[in-house]
Amino acid sequence: xxxxxxxxxxxxxxxxxxxxxxxxxxxxxxxxxxxxxxxxxxxxxxxxxxxxxxxxxxxxxxxxxxxxxxxxxxxxxxxxxxxxxxxxxxx
Amino acid sequence: xxxxxxxxxxxxxxxxxxxxxxxxxxxxxxxxxxxxxxxxxxxxxxxxxxxxxxxxxxxxxxxxxxxxxxxxxxxxxxxxxxxxxxxxxxxxxxxxxxxxxxxxxxxxxxxxxxxxxxxxxxxxxxxxxxxxxxxxxxxxxxxxxxxxxxxxxxxxxxxxxxxxxxxxxxxxxxxxxxxxxxxxxxxxxxxxxxxxxxxxxxxxxxxxxxxxxxxxxxxxxxxxxxxxxxxxxxxxxxxxxxxxxxxxxxxxxxxxxxxxxxxxxxxxxxxxxxxxxxxxxxxxxxxxxxxxxxxxxxxxxxxxxxxxxxxxxxxxxxxxxxxxxxxxxxxxxxxxxxxxxxxxxxxxxxxxxxx
Numbered sequence: 001x002x003x004x005x006x007x008x009x010x011x012x013x014x015x016x017x018x019x020x021x022x023x024x025x026x027x028x029x030x031x032x033x034x035x036x037x038x039x040x041x042x043x044x045x046x047x048x049x050x051x052x053x054x055x056x057x058x059x060x061x062x063x064x065x066x067x068x069x070x071x072x073x074x075x076x077x078x079x080x081x082x083x084x085x086x087x088x089x090x091x
Numbered sequence: 092x093x094x095x096x097x098x099x100x101x102x103x104x105x106x107x108x109x110x111x112x113x114x115x116x117x118x119x120x121x122x123x124x125x126x127x128x129x130x131x132x133x134x135x136x137x138x139x140x141x142x143x144x145x146x147x148x149x150x151x152x153x154x155x156x157x158x159x160x161x162x163x164x165x166x167x168x169x170x171x172x173x174x175x176x177x178x179x180x181x182x183x184x185x186x187x188x189x190x191x192x193x194x195x196x197x198x199x200x201x202x203x204x205x206x207x208x209x210x211x212x213x214x215x216x217x218x219x220x221x222x223x224x225x226x227x228x229x230x231x232x233x234x235x236x237x238x239x240x241x242x243x244x245x246x247x248x249x250x251x252x253x254x255x256x257x258x259x260x261x262x263x264x265x266x267x268x269x270x271x272x273x274x275x276x277x278x279x280x281x282x283x284x285x286x287x288x289x290x291x292x293x294x295x296x297x298x299x300x301x302x303x304x305x306x307x308x309x310x311x312x313x314x315x316x317x318x319x320x321x322x323x324x325x326x327x328x329x330x331x332x333x334x335x336x337x338x339x340x341x342x343x344x345x346x347x348x349x350x351x352x353x354x355x356x357x358x359x360x361x362x363x364x365x366x367x368x369x370x371x372x373x374x375x376x377x378x379x380x381x382x383x384x385x386x387x388x389x390x391x392x393x394x395x396x397x398x399x400x401x402x403x404x405x406x407x408x409x410x411x412x413x414x415x416x417x418x419x420x421x422x423x424x425x426x427x428x429x430x431x432x433x434x435x436x437x438x439x440x441x442x443x444x445x446x
Binding site: 031032034035036037038039040042079080082083084086087088090091 | 174411
C-alpha cells in the first residue's frame, strides 16, 4: 500500500504511531505531505517520522524511544497538518 | 514582477506584496501583545501566528488587488528567529508555492531589514545599525556580503529594553520600546549605569541586571522615577551603539548611516545618530514603524531581489533555522550598482596592478 514501510523506522524506537488522512484529491494529499516532510524532527536520535502520500491519502508514521517524545512529535505534526489544510481550504 | 512575503520570526506576523522597484502594494501585520510584566514565548507566539496567518495572507492579496497568478515568487523568513513561529510561515509558504505553482525564496531576516531600509530611504551604501529585540549588529557591505563589524556579545538591545519594561510593568502595547521612549521624554535625572563597549562589540546583559537592582532599590525609596530610569537606560545603550557605529563609519570611510530593526524607529536614537553623522559630514537615515518593525513587505522585496539574481529555494530545502548569520548570504545583487562617489579612504578598493 504505502511506498514507505514501517520497517524503515529505527528498530530501537518501539513506541509507534501511524495515521492516515484522506483528502478530496490526490494532488492535495501530495502537496500537504511534501510541505510537512521538509521540517526535520528536533531530536532525531529520539523520534523518527516519515510522511508520504498514497493516492488521496496522506500517511504519517512515527517511531519514538518513549511515549512522551511520541506525543510531542505527533502533536506538533497535527498543528502543522491543520495549518497546511486550512491554507489549502482558503485559496 | 511581484512577490509575496511572509514574516513571522518573532511576535509580529506580517504579509506583504511588493513590486521589484520597491513599490508596496500591501503590507499587513498582526502583533502578539502580551500583558504587562510578561514577554512572548515561542509556543504561544506560534499559536498566535497559526491563528492569524491565513487571514493575513488573504488580506494582503485583497489589499494589493492582485491575483495569485500574477505573483512571481513566494518569499518567507528562513531565519534567524524563534523556531516555532518561523515554521508557521514556512509551512504556509510551502503550501502556497505548491498550490500556485510558484518558486520559493527563503530570506535572511537581517538582510531583509537592510534591503528594505535602503530602498525606502534611498541610502545607497550606508553603514547599517541593525537594532531589534533579537539582534544588535553594526553592518557594512563589502565584496558580496553584509559584513558584521560589531555586535552584541549577549542579549540584543531591544531585548534589554523589553525586559526592563517588564521589570517596571510598562505596557507591551503597541510595544515596550515605544512606551519606554515616551516615558524617557519625562525623565529629568540621569542615573549612572554601566557602559559596556568591548572593542567593536557591545553587551547589555549586565546593564539589565544592574538597572533591575537600581529599580528595586531607588524606586521604593523614591530616589528616582520610572521615567528617569527609562531616560538613563536609553541614553546609555544608545550612546554605546552610536560609538561603535561611528567607529565602523570611520573604518569604512563612510558618512551615511542607516538604522533598521524595531529599535531603529526610536526617535531619540535617530537624533543621536544624526548628530554623529552630521559631525562627520554625512547623515543618518531611518524609516518609520511600517518598515522598521518586522513586516512582510521587506521579506517580499528582498526575496524578489534574490529571485531576480538566481536565488531559489527548492521545496525540499525550504527549512527554517533559528541561527542564520547576516554574512552567510551571498549578496550578488549589488555588484552592478553604480558606485557612489568614491570614499576618500576606500578601504576595500581593489589593488590594480601598475602597468
